[in-house]
Amino acid sequence: MILQAKNIVKCYDNLSVLSGVSLSIEAGQTIAICGRSGEGKTTLLHILGTLEEPDSGEIELAGMRLSRSNAKELRNQQIGFIFQSYNLLEDFTALENVLMPARIARKQITRSMGLELLARVGLEHKCDVPAKVLSGGERQRVAIARALCNDPPLILADEPTGNLDRENGKKVGELLLQLNKALILVTHDAELAALCHTQSVLKDGKLI
Ligand SMILES: Nc1ncnc2c1ncn2[C@@H]1O[C@H](COP(=O)(O)OP(=O)(O)OP(=O)(O)O)[C@@H](O)[C@H]1O
Ligand SMILES: [Mg+2]
DSSP: OOEEEEEEEEEETTEEEEEEEEEEEOTTOEEEEEOOTTSSHHHHHHHHTTSSOOSEEEEEETTEEOOTTTHHHHHHHHEEEEOTTOOOOTTSBHHHHHHHHHHHTTOOOOHHHHHHHHHHTTOGGGTTSBGGGSOHHHHHHHHHHHHTTTOOSEEEEESTTTTSOHHHHHHHHHHHHTSOSEEEEEOSOHHHHHTSSEEEEEETTEEO
């Protein structure tokens, strides 16, 4: 089991967002999570990705119980995160953004590795362009290439095709599903969700 979450509860002030979500995913397994806007999908991914703490519940990543002291290291080694709002570093080029996880992990990296990742999302030609001048869809694809940088076993993707045209959306969806990695995919695209091994819906704070 690459990730196991048990009974995750999360409230913001008096808004209950997650009221006991359990989920587990094995290496290579793909899970689609759908649900209406505001149901807590991003919140759940942030918690699974160690970016936010739950009020209660437990998470195990790669067999290790998650804690404040190991969260950063585990995240860096195990998880590639594709954010709904991309979270690119605006003044850095597409290539620099893609290679950022390797820099953070102090890994040896080469320009050609980054270019290869950009080529996989059809953006090699934008390598030296700063993120701030890229279009929404281009940013989304840079974010996807960045998530693959450290070759993590688990990808958490928050509506990764939400800002792409049909053709690019299809390409990106296929790319994510062909990675042979564990993938938790939040999406509103029913066709893409249907291609995952498992489909679930987040509703009223529960995963069904
Ligand atoms: N930091 C925060 N403080 C207060 N409320 C928050 C915070 N983050 C999220 N929320 C609220 O929690 C609820 C769930 O938000 P979340 O972003 O997880 O929804 P979502 O399912 O991802 O929606 P969408 O499909 O629109 O992206 C929303 O009502 C949101 O306003
Ligand atoms: Mg969201």
